[in-house]
Amino acid sequence: MIDGHGDDIFRYGNRVKVNFSTNIHQGVDHSGLMSHLASCPELLSNYPEPEPVSVEKKLSETYGIPVDNIIVTNGATDAIYLIARKMQGAMSAVVVPTFREYQDACAMYGHSVRFIQENEVYDEVLTVGNADVVWLCNPNNPTGRVFDREKLLKIIDANSDTLFVVDQAYADYSVVDVLTVQDVLSRHNVIMLQSLTKQFAVPGLRIGYAVASSEIVFGLRVMRMPWSVNSFAIKAAHYLLKYIDDYHVDKYQLHEEAMGISQAFRRLGIECLDTDCNFILCKLPKGNASRLKEWLMDRYGLLIRDASNFETLDNLYFRVAAQDHESNKLLIKCIEEWISL
């Protein structure tokens, strides 16, 4: 890893009462999955399958995607690094502010990287013209914005020599249209990243996947090292996809809550970007988001995401993801107290 990122709940452990810092919805009951895993001692004592092909098959059956168009990886992050490696030395454009790993993966593999502001992407199709690869996150982390599907496809089609890596890890939280599998499979220059992390709320497992043309998928598979996905992640993936109907994300409810938080924050003088999903990028009128974060944590056990290390953002920015209504009310009340100090 080249540079930092923000999800640091592991630093705080039991002190965190509500975790607004992760974009993943909380409160999912994992007892069934955990019992299932605990009943399989071979998860410890046997090697996993060397390539997670059984999960690729299961995803294929579940989502109706041909198996040759799916590669399962050690979290979507693994797919990002595989793609950056495949495109070693490329000219990359990263739509910012965004998840740090695109930029870090590009740096690791000698890409020259330039940044495109999120709100400039549509201005001019030619913006991406000299890039070999364009990286964008949809919905975008940390802004919560979804790129207009029609406009995005138009840009992709107008730049057919450019590879578009569209990270849709947060798609399950989006209340507006994102790219479909069909959008991806009917084009040779798009890779869609996905993850079980968000829909099933299992970030600890590390199991992600990419969907793309069979040529691209084949090219990535030969670069994947064996046993990169461990037995627990493989077993859990099968369980989660089998019981997928039990893992419904109420994205409209979460978005509604996010809108409520935004309204309340704005009344306190905090700028909030309009979000298309469950999380919100916020800007303090003054002060320092890292101090707010420490204060909320120390005093109330509420963890928010200091967003100052996202490219182009500064120490006024933080990000929160909507939780249940009571927790959100508590957050608003606590931040109101801090503002009035």
Place this chain on the structure above:
Amino acid sequence: MIDGHGDDIFRYGNRVKVNFSTNIHQGVDHSGLMSHLASCPELLSNYPEPEPVSVEKKLSETYGIPVDNIIVTNGATDAIYLIARKMQGAMSAVVVPTFREYQDACAMYGHSVRFIQENEVYDEVLTVGNADVVWLCNPNNPTGRVFDREKLLKIIDANSDTLFVVDQAYADYSVVDVLTVQDVLSRHNVIMLQSLTKQFAVPGLRIGYAVASSEIVFGLRVMRMPWSVNSFAIKAAHYLLKYIDDYHVDKYQLHEEAMGISQAFRRLGIECLDTDCNFILCKLPKGNASRLKEWLMDRYGLLIRDASNFETLDNLYFRVAAQDHESNKLLIKCIEEWISL
């Protein structure tokens, strides 16, 4: 992954009664570890620490190795691929027959690879003279042989511009001296690979590490992607290292059993290499090891390792690891039956 390997128990599932195909000792009671993992729902719901530094600290405390000299990886295989990447385009020499991944990792990163026969390593110190990297496995898989410590150190010191990657994943099974941590840390040109897999019999977890100079470790750490080791592997590592005294490997007993198998096999006309650990490379007088494997599996549920895909070996070779005495007797009896068919 470029090419195949041999541990394929995942193909057979419950049909396997005794697994001689893995070099890992069987019958370890993992109920305590599994209960511990199952009692931690945050292993699913929280991100792991981005870099497994807590495990590096724990290993440092447990084995008295400075933390700057340890890098924890997604299985030792991850360390192999990181090293091959770090040395991209190098001249590599692989001591064969051996674990396939050294060669595959080198091929993935554009090394030119040549092979040194295991029994030729000592012949002439200059053998490795033009190699940037020498890869060897100690004890060696599949031969079970340990390189003479004094001679190996002499070769390492006589080739100070060559990096020696010494994979000691099976060191816990060796009845003779392997390289010590001190041997490694007092030299700038050795990387020792290790794993929790063998000592604790947890191949499903994927948690390995490398020990080397702090310069080498630093160089590998910056190339490690975040969240490469999942929450279950991190949590389990802490548990296993805490209760390390409960995970005693009786290597002398296993070696004794391996010697017993070798004696019996030799009486049947099967050649067996002298092993320094728990597993044995065997050569049929005629026939085909893959057919023997299928016959043993179909008829008795005994799984052996077809060793024909190791470099320089052919379809007469198979590998077995000693298990408990009764299982070993059964294996001998069944192979005797096959031979007499």
